[in-house]
Every structure is written in structure tokens, then in C-alpha cells.
Amino acid sequence: MSPQPPRCCSAPARSPPTPCPSRPSSRSPATRSPWASPPATRSPTPSCSGPRLAPEPLAADGLGGMPQEPVKVRWQVAEDPLFRKVVKAGTVTATPNFGHSVHPEVWGLRPGRDYWYRFMAAGEVSQTGHTRTAPAYGSPLARMSFAFASCALYSHGFYTAYRHLADEDVDVVFHLGDYLYESGVTAENNWRRTTVDPSLAGETLDLARYRQQYGLYKSDPDLMAAHQSHAFVVAPDDHEIENNWADEVPEERSQSQGALWMPRRTAAFQAYYEHLPFRASSLPDGPDMQIYRNLRYGDLVDFNVLDTRQYRDDQAYGDGSDPASPELTPDIYDPSRSMMGLEQEAWLQRNWRQSTARWQVLANQAPMAETDLDETEAKTLYMDPWDGYIANRNRLLEGARTSGIENLVVITGDRHHNYASNLMADYDDPESAVVGSEFVGTSIASGGDGADMTTGGESLLLANDHLKFFNSQRGYVRVRVTPDELSSDFRVVPYVERRGAPISTRATYVVENGRPGVQLDTQNAAVGTKYADVPMPTLNR
Numbered sequence: 265m266s267p268q269p270p271r272c273c274s275a276p277a278r279s280p281p282t283p284c285p286s287r288p289s290s291r292s293p294a295t296r297s298p299w300a301s302p303p304a305t306r307s308p309t310p311s312c313s314g315p316r317l318a319p320e321p322l323a324a325d326g327l328g329g330m331p332q333e334p335v336k337v338r339w340q341v342a343e344d345p346l347f348r349k350v351v352k353a354g355t356v357t358a359t360p361n362f363g364h365s366v367h368p369e370v371w372g373l374r375p376g377r378d379y380w381y382r383f384m385a386a387g388e389v390s391q392t393g394h395t396r397t398a399p400a401y402g403s404p405l406a407r408m409s410f411a412f413a414s415c416a417l418y419s420h421g422f423y424t425a426y427r428h429l430a431d432e433d434v435d436v437v438f439h440l441g442d443y444l445y446e447s448g449v450t451a452e453n454n455w456r457r458t459t460v461d462p463s464l465a466g467e468t469l470d471l472a473r474y475r476q477q478y479g480l481y482k483s484d485p486d487l488m489a490a491h492q493s494h495a496f497v498v499a500p501d502d503h504e505i506e507n508n509w510a511d512e513v514p515e516e517r518s519q520s521q522g523a524l525w526m527p528r529r530t531a532a533f534q535a536y537y538e539h540l541p542f543r544a545s546s547l548p549d550g551p552d553m554q555i556y557r558n559l560r561y562g563d564l565v566d567f568n569v570l571d572t573r574q575y576r577d578d579q580a581y582g583d584g585s586d587p588a589s590p591e592l593t594p595d596i597y598d599p600s601r602s603m604m605g606l607e608q609e610a611w612l613q614r615n616w617r618q619s620t621a622r623w624q625v626l627a628n629q630a631p632m633a634e635t636d637l638d639e640t641e642a643k644t645l646y647m648d649p650w651d652g653y654i655a656n657r658n659r660l661l662e663g664a665r666t667s668g669i670e671n672l673v674v675i676t677g678d679r680h681h682n683y684a685s686n687l688m689a690d691y692d693d694p695e696s697a698v699v700g701s702e703f704v705g706t707s708i709a710s711g712g713d714g715a716d717m718t719t720g721g722e723s724l725l726l727a728n729d730h731l732k733f734f735n736s737q738r739g740y741v742r743v744r745v746t747p748d749e750l751s752s753d754f755r756v757v758p759y760v761e762r763r764g765a766p767i768s769t770r771a772t773y774v775v776e777n778g779r780p781g782v783q784l785d786t787q788n789a790a791v792g793t794k795y796a797d798v799p800m801p802t803l804n805r
């Protein structure tokens with residue numbers, strides 16, 4: 265009997281299988297290979313989200329050096345890297361209106377298996393990529409592993425962490441946002457000090473420029489190595505479009521005010537879809553894109569991937585950081601404001617009520633645990649992350665409790681720091697219960713080299729009892745899950761402004777089954793040796 269297709273990626277609206285493979289080529293972007301700018305990605309489900317044909321990925325017209333005509337692309341999925349046993353194959357048409365990208369969906373692969381994939385077009389064969397399907401929904405699962413990453417500002421450093429991520433033995437990678445930034449590469453911000461085409465100095469404002477930016481980012485061999493090794497599940501934060509946008513409201517300093525905003529959002533989502541692995545259910549509809557979705561790994565873990573940008577109310581009080589209390593900042597306590605939108609909130613609660621998995625992991629963008637910036641009794645909070653939407657946060661955590669969720673773990677990007685935090689039912693109540701755990705992963709490159717501890721980090725640890733760990737080096741987080749515990753390794757590199765940094769585990773924090781809250785794994789606790797007086801980053805950069 266052939267197994268059922270894994271149900272690890274059911275989208276909330278339509279629910280097809282997911283995309284997986286796509287791949288790049290080893291050729292440089294300057295060559296004429298049709299795979300030169302290729303998106304490479306896969307998802308853990310049995311389908312394929314293909315590459316973009318772009319022999320000239322940095323072409324200023326955004327066409328990637330392709331003619332204005334459709335191109336047939338063949339794809340293959342095999343049980344071995346040499347393609348001796350091809351188990352699925354097909355042909356899709358890459359069309360100019362989606363930048364000659366393809367997103368084939370493959371059904372009927374076996375659950376919990378390794379597969380290899382490749383694409384063929386115009387007489388060229390792409391490199392081979394690897395993916396691993398999810399175990400069948402509800403099946404007994406003794407362990408799984410994943411990694412999560414975020415914030416890869418190209419100009420701030422090399423993607424050494426992505427290279428190390430490629431070598432990890434994990435089932436799937438979650439990318440939690442800021443995969444790409446809207447800012448151009450200039451002499452001032454190019455901390456890589458490599459030569460970048462002057463046409464990439466300006467901000468991404470239209471489709472051609474967003475495509476060009478993906479061409480730049482995907483020209484990096486370390487990023488492509490990570491894609492080739494692992495299935496990626498991606499969700500955008502803000503910079504895939506622009507800093508701190510909120511639904512139909514651009515940032516105050518945006519170059520795309522008024523009637524310029526929604527066309528820019530439309531262009532950014534189209535380019536995002538073209539270059540990353542999404543099913544047809546996420547095909548953008550103008551400025552809208554279905555991003556929140558659910559993935560299931562056997563009976564062990566349910567992942568709910570959030571979208572905290574598209575449906576949120578505008579940030580309160582001018583979107584900075586403010587002294588906060590119900591009297592000073594009533595808007596952030598206003599139950600009518602939401603960071604997720606009411607429909608997504610209801611979707612999440614429904615998933616939780618129906619789930620029987622041991623662990624619930626929420627793939628999230630901006631930090632959920634409170635970040636008090638004031639060491640005194642008073643509070644100062646950022647308005648962009650969950651601290652600016654306290655009623656929504658409390659509602660979400662209360663919903664987990666009423667749904668019987670015992671093991672809630674939130675994984676987060678955005679902050680460019682590593683945190684391990686307890687999630688509290690109410691941060692304004694000192695007697696409040698610990699109701700979950702949050703691991704915030706640092707950036708891949710944003711912020712440059714970073715440091716183990718900073719003055720800002722010391723202050724945060726003093727001001728926030730629930731914050732148990734801080735680090736500000738670059739890297740990613742590797743997570744191992746069993747029925748008994750969920751264990752997060754903070755993997756860091758000592759520098760990114762030069763190539764070739766080694767990777768190490770800075771600390772490991774564990775959550776035990778049935779016991780919310782993070783605990784230091786003392787057997788794996790490294791002692792930090794670096795210190796630098798690095799200021800807190802500009803919010804959400």
C-alpha cells in the first residue's frame with residue numbers, strides 16, 4: 265500500500281501539497297546559464313517549487329536576460345542524488361509574467377524520506393538539491409530536528425552562517441523574515457567590501473528592482489548551499505517589502521507614500537513568490553499573499569507559521585519606543601487592535617483546538633516576550649513587535665491555555681540578537697504564570713560581526729526577569745525535538761565581515777515536556793569570551 269502524502273503543509277484556504285525543490289547552478293551570474301539566478305528552495309512536503317530562469321539575474325529591467333516568451337522546464341525527483349531512481353517527473357511552463365519562475369507541486373512522495381531534485385531547460389541541467397518529506401500526519405515520531413534563521417542584510421556581512429547551516433543534519437529550515445532587505449548596497453554600508461554593481465545602490469521600489477535584489481542575494485554561494493541542502497519554509501517580516509510596514513500603511517519615512525504603497529507591496533510579494541518555494545495557494549492576488557500556514561510532523565510537532573505584517577493595525581504612537589502603561593499607552597492594551605488580524609487569530613485557535621501533537625511551535629516574526637528597555641520599575645517598550653499589541657498577545661496566550669496547549673514554543677527573528685525567554689500570561693502581573701517559551705534567533709548577517717554581550721544586552725537582562733539568555737553574535741538556531749524535550753542550540757560565528765568564520769554552540773536551552781519555560785542545559789553551556797560596547801540596533805533593522 266502506498267503511503268498517503270504527508271499533510272504537513274495545509275494552507276488555511278486552499279490546501280494543496282507544497283512545493284519543494286528548486287535549485288541554482290554553480291555558474292556565476294555573469295554566465296548565460298538559464299539557472300544563474302535561480303531561486304533554490306524546497307519545502308518539507310512532497311512537491312516542488314522551482315527556480316527562476318535568469319541568465320542575467322542583475323539585469324536592470326528585471327527580465328533576467330530572458331526573452332518575453334514561455335519556456336518549458338522539466339523537473340525530476342529521485343530517491344538518490346545520482347538520479348538512478350527517478351520517482352516523479354514532469355514539465356511546467358515558465359512564463360515571463362512571473363519572471364520565468366516555476367513552482368511545480370509534487371504529490372505522492374513517501375513521508376519521512378530523503379529526495380533529490382533537479383530542473384532542466386534550454387539544454388541545461390540545474391545542480392541537484394536535497395529535500396526531506398515530513399512524516400505522515402499523526403504517525404508516531406520519536407524525534408525531529410529543524411533550524412531557524414532570519415535577517416540576512418547582504419551588505420552587512422558574508423553568509424558564513426548559511427554555509428554552516430547547509431552542513432547541519434536537520435529535517436527542515438524555517439526562515440522567519442528579512443530574507444532580503446529593501447536597501448541598496450552603497451560604499452557606506454558595504455561591510456563585505458566586495459564590488460557590487462552600482463545599479464544596486466538604490467532602494468527596491470518596483471518589480472524590476474526587487475527581482476534584481478533577489479538576483480544579488482541569490483548570487484551568494486553560501487545561501488544557495490543552504491537551499492540545496494534543506495527544505496526551506498519561509499515567511500516574510502518587514503524588509504521583504506520595506507521597514508516596519510503595517511498592512512496598507514507604509515513607514516512614515518517611506519518613499520512609497522499614498523498611491524505608491526500598494527503597487528510597491530504588489531511588486532514585492534510577486535518577487536518574493538517568484539524566488540521562494542510557495543504553493544499555488546500562495547500565488548499573490550495583487551497586494552495580497554496567503555502566507556500563514558500549518559505544517560505537521562507526525563504526532564510530535566505542529567508548526568503554525570504566522571503572518572504578522574499583512575493584517576496588523578498600524579503601530580501605535582508613531583512606531584518607536586515609549587514609556588508604557590495602561591495609562592500612558594492605552595492603545596497597546598486596546599483589544600480591538602491586532603497584530604495578526606482576527607481571521608488569522610481564529611485560524612490559529614482552531615488549529616490548536618484540533619491538534620493532538622505533543623509540541624506546538626509558532627513560527628513568528630518579531631519578539632513575543634516583553635522587552636522592557638527600562639531598568640527601573642517603569643517600562644519602556646517597542647511599538648512594532650508584540651509589545652505594541654499586548655491585548656493580542658494576551659489573547660493568543662490565553663487561547664493556548666484554553667485549547668489545552670501545554671508545550672508552546674515560539675521561534676522568532678527580527679531582533680538580531682539571540683534570546684531565550686519565558687512567555688508570561690501577563691507581563692504586567694508579577695505573579696503571572698509561565699505559559700510558554702520563546703527562542704529568538706539572531707541574524708545571519710544584519711548588524712555585522714556583533715558581540716557575545718553588549719551594554720544593551722546587560723541592561724535587558726537586568727530589566728526583564730523572564731529573559732534568561734542574551735547574545736548578539738551572528739548565526740542561527742538548531743532545534744532537536746523529542747516527546748520529552750525541545751532543545752535549542754544557539755549556533756554562532758565570531759565574525760561575518762570577513763569570510764571563513766567557524767561555527768560553535770554558544771549555549772543550549774531546553775524546554776521539558778509539560779513544564780513551560782526555558783532552562784539552561786548546563787552540560788552544554790559555553791562561557792562567552794567576547795565583549796564589545798555595541799549599541800542596541802535601530803528598531804527592527
Ligand SMILES: [Fe+2]
Pocket residue numbers: 414415416442503678679680707710804805
Ligand atoms: Fe532584520
